[in-house]
Amino acid sequence: MGRKKVEIKRIGDKNSRQVTFSKRRKGLLKKAKELSILCDADVAVVVFSNRGRLYDFSSTNRFLIKSLHIVRSSF
Amino acid sequence: MGRKKVEIKRIGDKNSRQVTFSKRRKGLLKKAKELSILCDADVAVVVFSNRGRLYDFSSTNRFLIKSLHIVRSSF
């Protein structure tokens, strides 16, 4: 969906990876929200950056996400 | 992204809502997978249909999703 077709594999360049992460993360959360509204469905999305920062969307309750975070911490 | 611009609000027609749910759910899971691969990030998506059916994607471990399911059951 850009100037060139992109192969789905890990982006080698650190800066490009960061920029793509930021843009696509935003897009994913937006689409999750749209799905929940349009279709009256419960949707939750959780994204962890490789630095451990958490980004999420939940149509129902933050508790879902917090629980998931706790679960992940126990790995 | 279709023949017409769509307002983001609950789709009234039951059949249209179901079709949209199916299509957008698939798209959301695909994008979650792409994000995880391209950016080397942990991503989890959980979708519950209003009939309680579970659809999900997790880049890390099914345990995350199973835990979330258990948590949700306790609501």
Added chain:
DNA sequence: GGTGCTATCTATAACAT
């Protein structure tokens, strides 16, 4: 109640700043 088609809308890759 799906599935396939395709016109059109949207997300985003590369570039610019």
Added chain:
DNA sequence: TATGTTATAGATAGCAC
């Protein structure tokens, strides 16, 4: 490096089965 712009790839709304 973070943010804004634009050309293009990709997702999908409305139909037809």
